Amino acid sequence: MMGPRQEAQPALFYEFSLEDHVPQDHLLRSIDRFVDLSSIRSYLADFYSHTGRPSVDPELLIRMLLVGYCFGIRSERRLCEEVHLNLAYRWFCRLDLSDCVPDHSTFSKNRHGRFRESELLRHLFDTTVARCIEEGLVSGQRMAIDASLIEADANKQNSTPKEDWDAGQIDPANAPRAVREYLATLDEAAFGAASEVQPKFTSHSDPASQWTAARKGPAFFSYSDNYLIDTDHGVIVDVEATRSIRQAEVGSTKTMLKRVKAKFDLHPERLIADTAYGTAPMLGWLVDQKIAPHIPVFDKSGRSDGTWTRADFEWDAENDQYICPEGHELKQFRRNYSDPNRGPSGKGTARYRALKEVCQACPSKPKCCPNADARKITREEHEDARQVARDIAKTDQYVISMKLRKKVEMLFAHLKRILGLNRLRLRGPCGANDEFILAATAQNLRKLAKVLPAPQKPRTA
Template identity: 60%
Template sequence: MMGHRQVEQAALFYEFSLEKHIPADHLLRSIDRFVDLEEIKRDLAPFYSNIGRPSIDPELMIRMLLIGYCFGIRSERRLCDEVHLNLADRWFCRLSLDGAVPDHSTFSKNRHGRFRQSDLFRRVFECVLRRCIEERLVGGEGFAVDASLIKADANRQKGIEGDKGLSPAAAGRAIDEYLAVLDDAAFGAATEVPPKFVSPSDPAARWTGAHGGQAFFAYSTNYLIDVENAIIIDVEATTAIRQAEVLAAKRMIERSLERFDLYPSRLLGDSGYGSAEMLAWLLYEHGIEPHVTVFDKSARTDGIFSRDDFTYDHTGDVYRCPDGKVLTTTGTLVNDGATMLYLASKRDCDRCALKLRCCPTQASRRMPHSIYEGARDMARQIARSWEGRTSRRLRKKIEMLFAHLKRILKLDRLRLRGPNGARDEFTLAATAQNIRKMAKLIPMPTPRLA
């Protein structure tokens, strides 16, 4: 027999507790343990007036943004709908069942105003990182650095040739931000080479074909991580070229030293960070062992003796060729004072039986020698050791973070434009990754039995 039809009736009184309806193993319940925004609210107080219409609680907006980046919700319109309908989201945001959810336009207004004026997202990131340090998830001995390209919100088909420049009538927030960073070594001043194409909607984004397929406009997100638990120590947004990424690595290392007293004993990195100047900066200025692949293009494939076939004598400050002859230097520096040339005797080269394999088109052999060659030799020695092989394996942890960023958090393309937009998105995504990592590594406390 068919049951009675259910007729909706409005109850006069009801009792409902969000706390009881959130599963004990829900990710938001685990994350909530590590979100403490009281200090940030105090820091934001000077940016709000004491009179006038009450504003939306900044803690509510931060918690909503953390939900969006933790669960890969890229649209703020959709984020508002999710918080409105999802009980777990309401519980995390401290909203009651009838609590009003802010309009999506509120995020944009605050992002371009109070949030950037107070550097809010950086404060949230450092607050979460400080909690990671307190929970002893940061070893502080080995760091790894790397960068990954993220597509900009710019149509590749509407780019204009770089040598033509932007139209004088071009205007907009992204244009203003581009003009503001022209002298920044992480963006406009990173290289004197003009880009092949420039995007009118986001001119700070760099045209790049680094992935081997179709070229596109992109920014670089730079991570400095602790290799013990893959906690992100710092994050920096730069233009998508290697010179800017090396500068970002230096900034992140110095900032971790200054703000958190983190003094790593070694740095792991690929050959993009293996220039002689960078290796010397690590070793001589900060005492950090360079577990970095040396950037070296001295290998030859045409049968001519390469650099490795020559032996450097540290005691006599000379090179010896494969035939045992000596290459000396006058001490003259070239390449802006970064390289010293060692020359063989023309008389030795003329009567040498190996001349055709050494310097067939030159009167004598020349050997460039970096003034930071000691740091390069140390990096090569580390790379051949057991510790170097271990470091190359641990370096994969940072690649896994980039894969998680793009595939799980859906940040394979930016939604905001300009350097500030890229900086905001990268910082919030790194914050979400650290929070999720803490939730994974630190188990929920077992409830006490009555």
């Protein structure tokens, strides 16, 4: 038969435990085991006043931010509502049923103030990476690098074409925060100094963002999220925000490799990346650092007319010359110069030439230089490093590396589809950096929770 109508009967006293109402297999239970915020208060001590009204516990704010980024809650207003309603979120944030949730404006005040000044979010990320190393998820032998475009909080309707933009006319005293950050990064390699080429449009609200059409669709303003990962378990060991241009993305590789070496003493045996990172200076730097470049060479020396390319000529390093398929020599200099400034410098691009009379009498001239009197070949400064990369590309280990490189792309797919970071909410280089660091921290915590889940307690009757 039909049971009685269910009606809530208010009681005078309740016996309620949050611990009992959070499932044993909940993701936050596993994540909580790896969140160590015991040092936050001492880390921020110098950024708080000794007088005045007590502030909101910084550990509570960080735990709430971690909840937001781990579960793709992009709005801080909504985050406060979810923490207020969700028992598991309250348990993770150490809030009892009667405790009040901080107002959403508290996050902005702390983010733009003491969190950013103290680089607390970077400290939190480094602590998480250190825990991954401690748990054996990072060996540091094989690393991969890549970048992904994240749309900025900017609109083309509020922008200026490059011919009308003049940064010198901006008054920093009256400019918004994002504009002041843009002015402060004009000389940084990751932003203003990455390239002398001015973008087609510059946003008024976030001028540091890059106008780009790299996705082969409608152009938009964006930042690049750069990940350096360890390929053993796909742990992110460093993250950096840059302009969305190749020079800035490639330049961030050096920054991140130096940082992980200084902080965690990680020096990879090999670095895996796509062709965008296969430029001659980048390959030369990696070889100098004793890092094997498992990277396709960025090479435009090929020819489309069917004639011999530079790859068809043999390099004779001992005699500093090329040997053509017919056995003739192409030299850079054919006599010794008394003036050292006219001789080989060892820097920049060198040009090697065959003798005109040799090429004119050669039967293979139509295959070699049909439209020139003699064959010329240019050799870049870091051509030896490029050859190292070409030789590595012929090995079986390179094939494995190209498969491992997909782990970076999988992390970016997870970042956008699961964590919902398709578009930034914060503006300016600092805002983009804060969001990228928090998202990478959340991904590492989720990785720890997946690989090392919390032990399940048997249910009591």
